[in-house]
Amino acid sequence: MKRVLVVDDSPTVRQQVGTVLRDAGFDVVEASDGAEGTSKVAADPDIGMVILDVNMPRVNGLEMLETIKQDSRNAALPVVMLTSEGQLSLIERAKRAGAKGWIVKPFKAELLLAAVRKLMATSA
């Protein structure tokens, strides 16, 4: 399914990413922190991709990533981090936890789309 979950505590970012994806034909759902994001992934099997911020209240992006990847049903679910962080140690942590990519904000729409398309295609 062509549904993308966008998890970010900033409504502006959710709107920006959402617009880019919707214009390209994807179905978009949103969450504002890691806890909400985790429940949505668990509840909705049609989510084919997650775009995940790192710095969020309650449960941050890396914690959410590690949590959902512990569920074997999510092993093939592609997750891309979209964040203003650029620290190598965090990138390594995401890689180890099973993320497929790391994009530093501000993002370029074409590049984000290209990544989403490629990852959705390979996991389909």
Add this chain to the structure above:
Amino acid sequence: MLVRRLNAQGYLVDATTDAAMGADMALTAPPAAMIADLWMPSISGVQLCRLLRAEPATAEVPVILRGEDDDPKSRFWAERAGATAYVRKGRMGELVRTLATAIERASDNEGFFMQLSGGSLDIRDRIARHLDAALFDSVIAAEVRALATCGSFERLFDQLSQLLSQLLGYRWMALSTTSPPCFGVHHHPHCDEVAEREARAALGRSGQTALTRIADEDAREEPEGPEPIVCDVPFGNLVLGRLALAPVCGSDEEAARLNRLVARELGGPLKMAALVDEQQRLAMVDPLTGLMNRRSFLTQMKVELARSTRYRLPLSVILLDIDHFKAINDARGHAAGDLVLTRVGELLRGILRVSDVSARWGGEEFVMALTNTDEAGAYIVAERLRAALQALVIEHEGQRIPVTASLGVASYEAEEKFDPLIDRADRAMYEAKAHGRNRVVVWGDAGNVRRDAAAATAPVERAADEPDEELEPGPRADRSAARAVAKPLHEA
């Protein structure tokens, strides 16, 4: 043409003639490999390569640099810049093969991609920043290597703590070595227990290991922080020790980098310090005065006492302590103090005979063993020394340093060991100090102290230089150094 050839091989190629653009493209969407010319008009392939190596997004991307000729210098720089390979221009086949190998060898990222902040900062600025960082690193490396002149672990650790605390704020810093076993911790004065405990734990040092402690405010007073970072200090194939840093919050990446950099360079200086320490322990000569050191003097004394006993020859000891030496150091500086010690050493060597043994006994103390000399004869020599020292002109920075000494004399009694003998000379010397200094006191029979002045007995002939009889081979370091200009003590 290159692009066509690569396309034909099945590669998807992005190409540009502008190096800055190329760097930007590489950083934004890291390619499987990059090919660049070594020397380009604005930014060289070397700089490009270093930039890519320094950025996490492209650190693993193989870079192939092409050069005009097989100049070994070009190859050298290409390698140092971190290029995967260097290929001569025109060697198409070689290039394609090298490319294929490089891509195959490159660590498989399993499709993990990165898009980092490309384009937001001018490429030239980034290159400049990375060059600065590289320069900064090499300056730090050089400063660490310069610690090789520290002759001891304590001094090295002190200077290391000064260097590191300028570069990074930390809660504590510790260094430990295995042979010889040394352990140093630098921390804030209010954090001694915590820092010591954490450092011991981090470096695996039990409570028994003696500690070189530096407590000052260059270390930060923060009770908690991230886990300490520990790095091995290599020296060739060995690990000499370990360096640990306890960073303050938020600086752990920087601390890890610095710790790695410093630990890499610390091996040479640590090895030097250990060697110098050992050499000084083994040395027989006091480096400042050239006289024997205490250790070798004691070894020699065993021989002399044995000889005295065997041949029933008298033996006397003079202990000389420079008056107010601490005051000289405080008032005129340590260089002046050292000069005084050197001059006194010279004086001793000038006055004593070849067969006498003289040594630096302590900080401002000298000891002399006069062979075949009884108490009276020793007294005369001591008095000569005292007078000569008082008359000696020592100039430092244009000003005279007046120097006197207090001397104690004692004679050997048959069969005794050295300790009681030196003990008596010591007590005699203290008497001299207690009674006004700049005088000679002789420790007479039965604990009576005979002071100076006219109470000298009938002059006793002191044998002139005789050929030395070797009782058994022993160190004669000082003898060769002694000037044999022994004026006869009595103008008979």
